[in-house]
Amino acid sequence: MADTVVGANPDPHVTGDDPDRRDFIHIAAGVAALGLVGGLAWPFIDQMNPAGDTLALASIEFDLSKVEPGQQVVVKWRGKPLFVRNRTPKEIQEAIQGDHADLRDPATDESRHKPGKANWLVLVGTCTHLGCVPTFGGGEYGGWFCPCHGSVYDTSGRIRKGPAPKNLEVPTYAFLSDTKVKIG
Amino acid sequence: MSGHSTYEPKTGFERWLDTRLPIIRFASDTIVSFPTPKNLNYWWTFGGILALMLGIQIVSGIILAMHYVPHVDHAFDSVQRIKRDVNFGWLIQGMHANGASMFFLAVYVHMFRNLYYGSYKAPREVLWILGCVIYLLMIGTAFFGYVLPWGQMSFHGAVVITNLIGAIPLVGPAITTWLWGGFAVDNPTLNRFFSLHYLLPFMIAGVVGLHIWALHVPGNNNPTGVNVSSPDDTVPFHPYYTVKDGFAISVFLILYATFVFYLPDALGDAANYIQANPLVTPAHIVPEWYLLPFYAILRAVPNKLMGVILMFGAIATLFVLPWLDTSKVRSMRYRPTIRLYFFLFALDCIILGFCGAHAPDDMVIPGVAGLQLGDANLNSFVWLSRIAALYYFVYFWVINPLMGLTETPLPVPQSISAPVLSHPATTPTGAVASPEKRG
Numbered sequence A: 001m002a003d004t005v006v007g008a009n010p011d012p013h014v015t016g017d018d019p020d021r022r023d024f025i026h027i028a029a030g031v032a033a034l035g036l037v038g039g040l041a042w043p044f045i046d047q048m049n050p051a052g053d054t055l056a057l058a059s060i061e062f063d064l065s066k067v068e069p070g071q072q073v074v075v076k077w078r079g080k081p082l083f084v085r086n087r088t089p090k091e092i093q094e095a096i097q098g099d100h101a102d103l104r105d106p107a108t109d110e111s112r113h114k115p116g117k118a119n120w121l122v123l124v125g126t127c128t129h130l131g132c133v134p135t136f137g138g139g140e141y142g143g144w145f146c147p148c149h150g151s152v153y154d155t156s157g158r159i160r161k162g163p164a165p166k167n168l169e170v171p172t173y174a175f176l177s178d179t180k181v182k183i184g
Numbered sequence B: 001m002s003g004h005s006t007y008e009p010k011t012g013f014e015r016w017l018d019t020r021l022p023i024i025r026f027a028s029d030t031i032v033s034f035p036t037p038k039n040l041n042y043w044w045t046f047g048g049i050l051a052l053m054l055g056i057q058i059v060s061g062i063i064l065a066m067h068y069v070p071h072v073d074h075a076f077d078s079v080q081r082i083k084r085d086v087n088f089g090w091l092i093q094g095m096h097a098n099g100a101s102m103f104f105l106a107v108y109v110h111m112f113r114n115l116y117y118g119s120y121k122a123p124r125e126v127l128w129i130l131g132c133v134i135y136l137l138m139i140g141t142a143f144f145g146y147v148l149p150w151g152q153m154s155f156h157g158a159v160v161i162t163n164l165i166g167a168i169p170l171v172g173p174a175i176t177t178w179l180w181g182g183f184a185v186d187n188p189t190l191n192r193f194f195s196l197h198y199l200l201p202f203m204i205a206g207v208v209g210l211h212i213w214a215l216h217v218p219g220n221n222n223p224t225g226v227n228v229s230s231p232d233d234t235v236p237f238h239p240y241y242t243v244k245d246g247f248a249i250s251v252f253l254i255l256y257a258t259f260v261f262y263l264p265d266a267l268g269d270a271a272n273y274i275q276a277n278p279l280v281t282p283a284h285i286v287p288e289w290y291l292l293p294f295y296a297i298l299r300a301v302p303n304k305l306m307g308v309i310l311m312f313g314a315i316a317t318l319f320v321l322p323w324l325d326t327s328k329v330r331s332m333r334y335r336p337t338i339r340l341y342f343f344l345f346a347l348d349c350i351i352l353g354f355c356g357a358h359a360p361d362d363m364v365i366p367g368v369a370g371l372q373l374g375d376a377n378l379n380s381f382v383w384l385s386r387i388a389a390l391y392y393f394v395y396f397w398v399i400n401p402l403m404g405l406t407e408t409p410l411p412v413p414q415s416i417s418a419p420v421l422s423h424p425a426t427t428p429t430g431a432v433a434s435p436e437k438r439g
């Protein structure tokens, strides 16, 4: 295309620097090919995201009467452990005191349970550091202790020490009755 | 691949083939007549060992895949069945599991050899970078492979490593879900990891091809680090190095066989004999030995994102090493100062490995209360790994650039042959420069 010497190129389509029909066809073909590849890339990437049936299995119901005060039951939810903890008054008291401590991921104890249900704590049981399952009652705050890299959670599931950046996650759940919750 | 070819087809068929697909010429130029420095020592035999190990992993792996079931309900049992019931399954599974360790042992020797003899410097930067790519792919392959037996360590190792990606701000959690194909490490994860574990070794084989191509352009480095200056400095690859490599391979195979036949589980973790249970984490999660130093770097940092950055940074650093080292002298034989730092670095990597194997709060010297410095107990493995991780980076980013500018290297020999010929003790009367050219 850069060839502008008059008569140097016998090809009548090449007339100079101005874009002509041939340039147009090249560019259009290139764009179409790119669009095709780009459009196909997404299905090939997205196929790895959770499939329809995986998403469909995403909620469970749980009967709370199985959990005595001071106990915790671990349920499997979305392939992950879920902690359902029935807290003692002492543990609730300690959690409320913790509201005024210097917290890494500030949250009041009240925001972490349903109104009027202070004894019930429902948490995703994976350490927010790298996903190990913290052990019940461990660590100096009586909440949980993660054996992997030493994160310590209090009785509200808030991170107090160690490498984890966040509090144990509270999943979306609702009380269906006094003794039944639906999680997810 | 480069230079002119010395191959002469001998039979009619070879001549016929040579003008159609010069594959015999190619093989001859690469592994028969290839001119190789005549002073290579045993540290140069690990390339051949690595090629063999890749072959063994691929062959044993394809056989395992004929019996293995990539499903969370069957994976653990199918591997146990391979070990107990499949004819010679114990042998093939043992070769594969221990083969991974031997593969890494060889690659580490190979990499430290390159560090010591400056083989990453011009004109071999691309060769070195391709090697780093192979190493990365090996780490990926071994990680995916370790998940397949679906034991406790497989599962929780996969959880911890995939969660590392969650540390990336904003997009991290979305990427983790995408990798898992669900909300946790589960069946979709196991399935895709099996697929990738099958794929990556063949990608490694492809990059190995490029690696050897890039080797054959400048040719081998050698223990003196000086360039080949005349044909007298080289010998043909065959039979000189086929025999030397063959001997080294035999010795290496003895070590490998010792593990396969007498210590098949010595390098593995007992927790992996327990089937994966997502609800219970083993008390002490550790990766396989060959990844411990990186695990130690990860845990050395109290911040999640920084830990992840430093861990990947430790590998990324290797890629830029050719431009961090400012010295023109290749071999550390003639760089006495940095040689000390190099040995310290090798020790440092071993220390990091030990740190990775211990819980962070374990005491380094048991029984001693330790140096309490504010909140920190200096007698703990976290602190040892902090110091060791610091040295890892200082060695590459500070010592390497500075040393090239400040050190005084020893005189470098004129040629590969010169130090041998000028040494009175090694020159008996009547010795000739190229004994292989006689008679």
Ligand code: HEM
Pocket: B054, B057, B058, B059, B060, B061, B062, B063, B064, B065, B068, B079, B093, B096, B097, B099, B100, B103, B138, B141, B142, B145, B146, B147, B148, B149, B197, B198, B200, B201, B202, B204, B268
């Ligand atoms: C770069 C080469 C390779 C490396 C480093 C490697 C590494 C590993 C490792 C560390 C394990 C876990 C073994 C254990 O702890 O029990 C494993 C398992 C496995 N690998 Fe590979 N592998 C390689 C190539 C292959 C290939 C090419 C295949 C072909 C499909 C394969 C198929 C398998 C299978 C089916 C398993 C599960 C059975 C078992 O755990 O023993 N591997 N691999």
Ligand code: FES
Pocket: A127, A128, A129, A130, A131, A132, A146, A147, A148, A149, A150, A151, A162, A163, A164
């Ligand atoms: S995974 Fe819990 S502290 Fe690292």
